[in-house]
Amino acid sequence: MESEQIDLLINEVIKRLETEGLISSQMQKNSARSTESNPGDKSKDPNQSFNINSGMGLQTISIDLDDPTKPVHRGKPLVDNSQDPEALLALMSTTTARIGVGRAGVRPKTESLLLFQSDFAVSQDALYKEVSQDLLKRMGLFTVNTLITEGKTEYLLRPDLGRSLSQEAKSILESKCIKNPNIQICVGDGLSASAIEANLEKIFPVLQSGCQIAGLSMGTSFFIQNCRVGVMNDIGDIIEPEVLILLIGERPGLGRADSMSAYMAYRPQKGHSDADREVICNIFDNGGTNPLEAGAYAIRLAQDMIKNKGSGVKMKMA
Amino acid sequence: MLLRTILFGKTYEFPDIRILMGKANEEKSGDRLAGLSADTLAERAAAKIVLANLPLWVLRDNPAAPYEVDEVTRVIQDSVNESIFSEIKGWTVGELREFLLNDQVGCDQILRISDGLTSEMISAVTKIMSNMDLVYAASKIRVIRHCENTIGMEGTLSSRLQPNHPTDSPEGIRASIYEGLSYGVGDSVIGINPADDSYGSVSRLLDMTYEIIKNHAIPTQNCVLAHVTTQMRCLQSGSPVGLVFQSICGSQKGNESFGISVGLLDEAYELAKKYCYPSGPNYMYFETGQGSALSANAHHGWDQLTLEARNYGLAKRYHPFQVNTVVGFIGPEYLYNTEQIHRAGLEDHFMGKLTGISMGCDVCYTNHAKTDQNSSENLAMLLTAAGCNFFMGVPMADDSMLSYQSTSFHDIAALRSIFRLKPAPEFEQWMESYGILKNGQLTNKAGDPTIFLGRQK
Ligand code: B12
Numbered sequence: 001m002e003s004e005q006i007d008l009l010i011n012e013v014i015k016r017l018e019t020e021g022l023i024s025s026q027m028q029k030n031s032a033r034s035t036e037s038n039p040g041d042k043s044k045d046p047n048q049s050f051n052i053n054s055g056m057g058l059q060t061i062s063i064d065l066d067d068p069t070k071p072v073h074r075g076k077p078l079v080d081n082s083q084d085p086e087a088l089l090a091l092m093s094t095t096t097a098r099i100g101v102g103r104a105g106v107r108p109k110t111e112s113l114l115l116f117q118s119d120f121a122v123s124q125d126a127l128y129k130e131v132s133q134d135l136l137k138r139m140g141l142f143t144v145n146t147l148i149t150e151g152k153t154e155y156l157l158r159p160d161l162g163r164s165l166s167q168e169a170k171s172i173l174e175s176k177c178i179k180n181p182n183i184q185i186c187v188g189d190g191l192s193a194s195a196i197e198a199n200l201e202k203i204f205p206v207l208q209s210g211c212q213i214a215g216l217s218m219g220t221s222f223f224i225q226n227c228r229v230g231v232m233n234d235i236g237d238i239i240e241p242e243v244l245i246l247l248i249g250e251r252p253g254l255g256r257a258d259s260m261s262a263y264m265a266y267r268p269q270k271g272h273s274d275a276d277r278e279v280i281c282n283i284f285d286n287g288g289t290n291p292l293e294a295g296a297y298a299i300r301l302a303q304d305m306i307k308n309k310g311s312g313v314k315m316k317m318a
Numbered sequence: 319m320l321l322r323t324i325l326f327g328k329t330y331e332f333p334d335i336r337i338l339m340g341k342a343n344e345e346k347s348g349d350r351l352a353g354l355s356a357d358t359l360a361e362r363a364a365a366k367i368v369l370a371n372l373p374l375w376v377l378r379d380n381p382a383a384p385y386e387v388d389e390v391t392r393v394i395q396d397s398v399n400e401s402i403f404s405e406i407k408g409w410t411v412g413e414l415r416e417f418l419l420n421d422q423v424g425c426d427q428i429l430r431i432s433d434g435l436t437s438e439m440i441s442a443v444t445k446i447m448s449n450m451d452l453v454y455a456a457s458k459i460r461v462i463r464h465c466e467n468t469i470g471m472e473g474t475l476s477s478r479l480q481p482n483h484p485t486d487s488p489e490g491i492r493a494s495i496y497e498g499l500s501y502g503v504g505d506s507v508i509g510i511n512p513a514d515d516s517y518g519s520v521s522r523l524l525d526m527t528y529e530i531i532k533n534h535a536i537p538t539q540n541c542v543l544a545h546v547t548t549q550m551r552c553l554q555s556g557s558p559v560g561l562v563f564q565s566i567c568g569s570q571k572g573n574e575s576f577g578i579s580v581g582l583l584d585e586a587y588e589l590a591k592k593y594c595y596p597s598g599p600n601y602m603y604f605e606t607g608q609g610s611a612l613s614a615n616a617h618h619g620w621d622q623l624t625l626e627a628r629n630y631g632l633a634k635r636y637h638p639f640q641v642n643t644v645v646g647f648i649g650p651e652y653l654y655n656t657e658q659i660h661r662a663g664l665e666d667h668f669m670g671k672l673t674g675i676s677m678g679c680d681v682c683y684t685n686h687a688k689t690d691q692n693s694s695e696n697l698a699m700l701l702t703a704a705g706c707n708f709f710m711g712v713p714m715a716d717d718s719m720l721s722y723q724s725t726s727f728h729d730i731a732a733l734r735s736i737f738r739l740k741p742a743p744e745f746e747q748w749m750e751s752y753g754i755l756k757n758g759q760l761t762n763k764a765g766d767p768t769i770f771l772g773r774q775k
Contacts, residue, residue: 084768091497091767095483095490098714099497103765106731108714116691116714120723123685156686157347159613159651191686251649252685253721259484273575273614282484282513282719289485289513313577316547 078102119255126257129193141223144169148226163230181219184241188227192249198258206295236268243302266311276312330364335380341365342445348652370412377438382620394631402434437627452664453704459671466596467744475739476708477730479504482719496767501727503711505745509541528558537744561603562590568625572616600639609652630673642678655688678708682724
C-alpha cells in the first residue's frame, strides 16, 4: 500500500465530509470505541474498595469491588520485580495483546485468569445480536436474505446457505438495484452485528465521497442478513459491478466484537473463490485500522482492481 | 464391490469406499454438513467393522480424488515406496491398527511402513482407533527435523511464538516477542500472522524479527505467515526468511482457492533452499485443519478426516521443519464442540506423525464454538502426552488479530514442567545463558519482557 497516496486521499475525503457537515472534525480525532462492545470503559475512576471487618467473635465481611474490566485495571502491569517498570508500561501500551501479566509459578496470576474468563463470558453475545433496524434506516439500506431461514444457529452450522441469496432477494435486487456500476457496496452482518454497528457510519461516507472524488459510479447499497463472504458471487451475477465491496462482521474475539472486514472482488461471479478476492481486515477504532483510513484504502484498491481488470492472488501471480 | 455386515441382526451395506469412510468417522459437524455422517451410532459401528476388514490395496485404488484430475493425489500416489507397499498391501485396516499398537513395534518400524501408505489408508486406520489408541501410537513416533535448531527430540517440547497485532505494528509485535521469549517460548519459530499481506509490511516484519534474533543471538527461525507468493518476493529481494509458510488444502481444487498449486509450492521450496538464512535442511512450514476443503467446496464428496490426511501427504513432499493443524480454528460448522475438537486434534497429530512429518498443533477454538479455555488446556495436556512436537504461545492465549483463543506462554511453561520436558536443546542453552532458565527451572527473570531492552549479546 502506498501510504502517501492513501493519506492524501483520506485528507481529501475528510475535508470534504467536514465541509458537507457529514462528519465533525471531532470524529476523525476521537476514535473512541463503542462502550457497548467494550465492557467497562465508562469511567476512569479506579476507586476500588475492599473491606474486611473481622472482629474477634462475630465476623462480618463486605466485598465491594470495582469493575475489573475498566482500562485502568486492564492496563495494570503485574510482573513482580520488573527490571524496568517504566519500560514495561511502555511495552504494554504498544499492543492490545495481554502482555505484562506476570506469573504465578508457571500459571497466570489470579487477576488475569479471572479477567480472561470474564471476557470470554461476554464474547458469545455478539453472535446472536442483530444489526439494529435504526442504523439500517439511517444509512438508507434495505435488507435482503440468504437461504438461511432458521436464524443464527442455522447460520453457524450452514455456511453453504449463507453464501447464496434467497430467490426473493434475487428478484428484489433485480428490480431495485442499478446495474453495472463501477462500485457496488454491500453490508453484511457476518459473524458480528456489533462490528457493523461500530464502523458502518464511519466508513460509509468515506466510501461514498471517495467514489465521487475518484469519478466512480456507485450502485444501490443494501444490507444482507445472515451472509457469508461467498455471497459476493450471487450479487455479482445480478448486479454486475466492476468492483464489489462487502463490509462484513468478523468473528468476535475475546471480549471484543467490533472488528469488521472489507472483502473486495473485481467482477465477482459464479465460480469465484477466495483466490479471486482481497480483504482489508481488522477495521476498528483504537488499535485496529480505523474505518476512515480503511475506507480510503478500499477506494484505492478498487481503482487498482479496475486498472488491472482483476483481483486476488491470481492477479498477483499473473 | 460388496461392503456389508450384519450387526445385532440388522444388515448394513455401504455402496462404496467414499460412503463407508464417511460413515466410519466419529461425529463431526462438518461431515454432517457434507451429508456424510452415519445416521445412527449403530450404523457408525457397522461402518467401522467393515472398514477394519478392508485390505489396504483397496484404499490405494480409491483415492478421494481421481489421479488424472487431482495433483495432490498424484503427489501422494507417486511418492509411495512400492516395495514396502507390496509387503503390506494385503493387510486389513484392522491389522494395520494392531501393528501400530504392538508393543514390540517401535518408531523405526512404523516410519518405514509409513512410506508404503497413502493418506486414505492413514485416514482409514485413524477412524477405527480410540482416543487413547491415537495418543499411544503417536507417542511412539518421533520425527526430528533441523533448521537453525532441532525440533522433535524425545524429552523436548517446542513452541511457536505468535506475537500477532491487529495492525502489524512492529513495536507492538516486538513487545509480545519479548514477553514470549522471557517465558522460553519461540524455539520452533517466531511466526507472525500479518494483517496486511503487502510486500512492504511483510518484509518490514521479517527484518524486525531477524534483528531481534541476531541481537540476542537466539537459536531460532523467523517466519511471516503471509501468502506464499508474498514470501517468495521477499526471498528474492533479499529479506531474511527462516521458514517459508503456506496454508494447504487436501485437494487441487482446494489449493486453487488458496491461490496455490504443487508447481508454486515446488518453486517456493527451491527458493527456500537457496535463500533462507538458517542452516537447514528443513525450511518449510505448513498449516492445515479439518474442514478447509469443504469450506471451499473442494472435498470431492469425501469426509474431512481424509482430506486432512491428504494435507500431510502433500506436506511430506517438502520435508517440512514443522506442520500444524489449527484444530478448531475455522468454527463450529466443521467441529462443533469440545468433544469434536479434541477428537480432531488427536487424530490430526497422529496422522501427521504416521505420515512421517514433524507435527504440532494449534490447540484452539473460536468464540462461536461450544467449548472453552479449560477444554483447550485439556487437549494440550493430552497432546503433550502423545508427544506433540510443538504448540503455539500466544499472550494469555488471546490472539487479538485472528480473533480466537489458542495456548498461552504460561501453558508452554506449564506443559514442560508437568511432563518434565525441555525446550529444543540449542534454545535451552540460550535460555540458560540469558538467565531465564536455571537447572531446568524458570528463574525470577522469566516473565519480565524488559530484560531484553537495551541488552545485546
Ligand atoms: C477464518 C479465516 C481463514 C479460514 C477461512 C475458512 C472459513 N471457512 O472461514 C482459513 C483457515 C481457510 C483461512 C485461510 C487463509 N487466510 Co485467513 N483468515 C480467517 C480469519 C481468522 C477470520 C475470517 C472471518 O472472520 N471471516 C468472516 C466470515 C463471516 O466469513 P466467512 O464467509 O465465514 O469465511 C470466509 C472468509 O473468512 C474468507 N477468508 C479467510 N481468509 C481469507 C484470506 C483472504 C486473502 C481472502 C480473500 C479471503 C479469506 O474465507 C472464508 C470462506 O470464503 C481472518 C482474520 C480476521 N480478523 O478477519 C484471517 C485472514 C482474513 N486470512 C488471511 C490470510 C493471509 C489467509 C491465507 C492467505 C493464509 C495463507 N498464507 O495461506 C489463507 C488462504 C485464504 C484464501 N485465499 O483462501 C489474512 C488476510 C490478510 C490480507 N489482508 O490479505 C487474515 C486477515 C489474517 C491472517 N493473517 O491470517 N483463513
